[in-house]
Amino acid sequence: MSSFSDLRAKRKTKEVGSFLRAGGTSQFATTNDPISPIADAGSESLVPTETKSVSANSSLYRCLPLSVDIRVNLEDGRGIWAKKAFVAGDILFITKPHVHVLSTRNLELFCSSCTSSAPEGGLKRCTLCRVVWYCSTQCQNNDWSVHKKECDALQRWAAGAPSLDVAIPAEPIRCLGRLLWMKQKKKATSVWAKEIEAMQSHRTSLPPEAVEGHTHLAHAVVRYLGVNAPGELGAFGIQTAADIVDVVSRFTTNSLTLTTPSLTPLGIAVSPPFALINHSCDPNAVVVFPRASNDSRAQEPLMHVVAIRDIAPDEEIFTAYIDTTLPKPLRQIALRTAYNFECKCTLCNNEVPRDDPREAVDCPRSCGGTCPLPTEEDSPLRCIKCKAAVSTRGAIIDALRVGQEGLDKATALQISDTPKALQLTTNLLPILEGAKILPSSHPRLALMRLHQSLLLASFPVTPTQDALDNIVRTTAACVSALTAVLRAGHPIRALACAELGRLLAVDEPAPDVSRGKSVFPPSGPVRLRLAYDTLVQARSELLIGFGARNEGGEVGREVREMVVRIEKELEVWTQRMKDVMQDTPKPKGSKSLGR
Ligand SMILES: C[S@@+](CC[C@H](N)C(=O)[O-])C[C@H]1O[C@@H](n2cnc3c(N)ncnc32)[C@H](O)[C@@H]1O
Numbered sequence: 001m002s003s004f005s006d007l008r009a010k011r012k013t014k015e016v017g018s019f020l021r022a023g024g025t026s027q028f029a030t031t032n033d034p035i036s037p038i039a040d041a042g043s044e045s046l047v048p049t050e051t052k053s054v055s056a057n058s059s060l061y062r063c064l065p066l067s068v069d070i071r072v073n074l075e076d077g078r079g080i081w082a083k084k085a086f087v088a089g090d091i092l093f094i095t096k097p098h099v100h101v102l103s104t105r106n107l108e109l110f111c112s113s114c115t116s117s118a119p120e121g122g123l124k125r126c127t128l129c130r131v132v133w134y135c136s137t138q139c140q141n142n143d144w145s146v147h148k149k150e151c152d153a154l155q156r157w158a159a160g161a162p163s164l165d166v167a168i169p170a171e172p173i174r175c176l177g178r179l180l181w182m183k184q185k186k187k188a189t190s191v192w193a194k195e196i197e198a199m200q201s202h203r204t205s206l207p208p209e210a211v212e213g214h215t216h217l218a219h220a221v222v223r224y225l226g227v228n229a230p231g232e233l234g235a236f237g238i239q240t241a242a243d244i245v246d247v248v249s250r251f252t253t254n255s256l257t258l259t260t261p262s263l264t265p266l267g268i269a270v271s272p273p274f275a276l277i278n279h280s281c282d283p284n285a286v287v288v289f290p291r292a293s294n295d296s297r298a299q300e301p302l303m304h305v306v307a308i309r310d311i312a313p314d315e316e317i318f319t320a321y322i323d324t325t326l327p328k329p330l331r332q333i334a335l336r337t338a339y340n341f342e343c344k345c346t347l348c349n350n351e352v353p354r355d356d357p358r359e360a361v362d363c364p365r366s367c368g369g370t371c372p373l374p375t376e377e378d379s380p381l382r383c384i385k386c387k388a389a390v391s392t393r394g395a396i397i398d399a400l401r402v403g404q405e406g407l408d409k410a411t412a413l414q415i416s417d418t419p420k421a422l423q424l425t426t427n428l429l430p431i432l433e434g435a436k437i438l439p440s441s442h443p444r445l446a447l448m449r450l451h452q453s454l455l456l457a458s459f460p461v462t463p464t465q466d467a468l469d470n471i472v473r474t475t476a477a478c479v480s481a482l483t484a485v486l487r488a489g490h491p492i493r494a495l496a497c498a499e500l501g502r503l504l505a506v507d508e509p510a511p512d513v514s515r516g517k518s519v520f521p522p523s524g525p526v527r528l529r530l531a532y533d534t535l536v537q538a539r540s541e542l543l544i545g546f547g548a549r550n551e552g553g554e555v556g557r558e559v560r561e562m563v564v565r566i567e568k569e570l571e572v573w574t575q576r577m578k579d580v581m582q583d584t585p586k587p588k589g590s591k592s593l594g595r
Pocket residue numbers: 032033034035038075076077078079198199200253254275276277278279280339340341342343344345
């Protein structure tokens with residue numbers, strides 16, 4: 001079994017300590033925008049009328065395999081479509097982002113080039129800017145052609161910073177800086193630059209609040225580049241104010257979150273081929289950075305787009321830009337503000353499925369049915385199944401409000417003041433439970449997931465059986481709630497299941513074998529058997545979410561090793577039991593079995 005020291009070693013940095021991460025399931029990082037006719041590879045303007053294939057005359061996006069193509073339609077602009085059938089776990093395509101940067105707090109923990117965590121000898125810092133770190137000389141050399149510009153800019157920025165906490169520019173500024181330096185180096189006529197230029201911009205339809213944000217970002221980027229006069233921006237292909245707004249809008253609409261193989265956010269990436277994929281709240285594909293065993297370290301980060309359900313030929317491929325565990329009203333707000341569109345996916349189009357587990361309370365008579373969450377202007381609430389009236393509408397609305405406020409506060413405090421954040425989640429969860437809000441509904445599920453990650457982050461050095469059982473129970477509750485809202489094989493659900501298996505396999509400080517099977521979590525060999533079954537289930541889901549050909553990615557391979565180890569332990573245990581049975585003297589008159 002795993003020991004606590006193993007568990008703690010895993011948690012040494014909060015980044016790699018857990019298979020789980022709190023928060024959303026967003027694949028895109030930031031955003032904003034609507035649909036404009038888009039120039040294809042040969043800069044031929046396409047006016048979208050009906051769904052139309054554009055890949056035949058395209059010289060761009062060479063990394064896309066023949067099994068998919070780019071089509072354009074009025075509803076959502078360009079998108080990627082399947083040309084053949086795929087099954088869940090198939091890798092649709094693999095690509096390296098055109099640019100990526102680490103978020104500031106990860107700069108010292110991961111290699112800025114290949115994004116691996118520190119090797120045994122530690123990372124080496126660039127001695128000039130003292131901001132970026134590399135795992136090897138090879139990675140430093142690979143990055144130098146862009147970093148040499150970035151290095152000067154980082155030094156200039158630090159010299160002009162009024163205080164230490166703003167001595168490093170925020171990641172959107174650094175990412176846009178790298179994008180523009182690379183564009184300058186590759187030349188505007190390169191395929192690389194044309195792919196960046198072809199990404200969708202929402203410049204002409206930005207809402208006023210987005211314009212303000214874009215303007216701030218544009219000013220900061222210009223300062224970071226060290227540009228003194230507008231004319232100097234011509235070197236980056238920027239001639240007018242509209243051009244710079246386009247650059248920022250393309251970035252915010254199309255950038256995505258760079259993650260570890262276990263989905264912990266690492267920074268931001270921009271990949272034009274991946275940015276062709278449209279959104280659905282019930283996606284058929286995901287993007288992951290799984291570190292396949294055959295991917296070379298120097299090539300990383302490599303993003304893999306993986307089918308999480310079977311996809312038929314001529315079906316559009318969708319990923320989710322936002323957290324799909326959120327209820328429809330919150331998903332719609334997130335998509336409108338960040339991506340400028342109204343989602344009409346299968347999940348949003350259904351006039352809110354009245355029993356959507358993302359937004360429901362239990363039946364007041366506990367008949368097994370549910371009632372949709374109340375809103376201020378709703379008519380009387382009734383259980384969908386037995387029609388019992390809910391008399392606690394005011395209390396539910398209060399619990400939802402308090403839960404959301406507390407979630408925002410605890411999320412903001414999770415790193416700077418973990419104990420306070422944990423106190424908040426501990427106090428809030430019973431309020432939501434008391435109001436009968438389903439564990440899979442918002443904000444209860446988000447609070448539970450945050451609570452779980454805070455428990456893990458503050459796991460005692462020598463935990464008691466109670467502390468271990470408590471985190472196992474919380475993780476099991478998260479798995480069960482995620483199972484209600486995410487399909488089997490979704491990477492978040494798969495990781496949660498792997499985390500539960502791993503925790504169940506941790507050595508118990510004080511096993512109580514008399515506990516019985518009906519108590520959760522069980523103890524002793526029953527617990528070990530449950531750990532085994534949970535890890536086997538996790539592995540089958542990881543093989544989908546992180547790609548079957550990738551063996552479920554780095555986490556899938558780790559889980560397989562755990563399964564093999566536990567299998568051996570179970571064998572030893574069974575053998576010991578047999579030995580004990582054989583050594584036990586038989587009561588007089590009893591017949592031996594098998595004779
Ligand atoms: C990352 S881009 C996706 C590719 C984009 N359609 C294109 O033509 O380049 C994101 C933008 O595509 C559009 N989009 C994506 N999914 C959509 C959907 N489900 N419905 C409508 N528009 C969508 C929105 O304008 C969004 O801001």
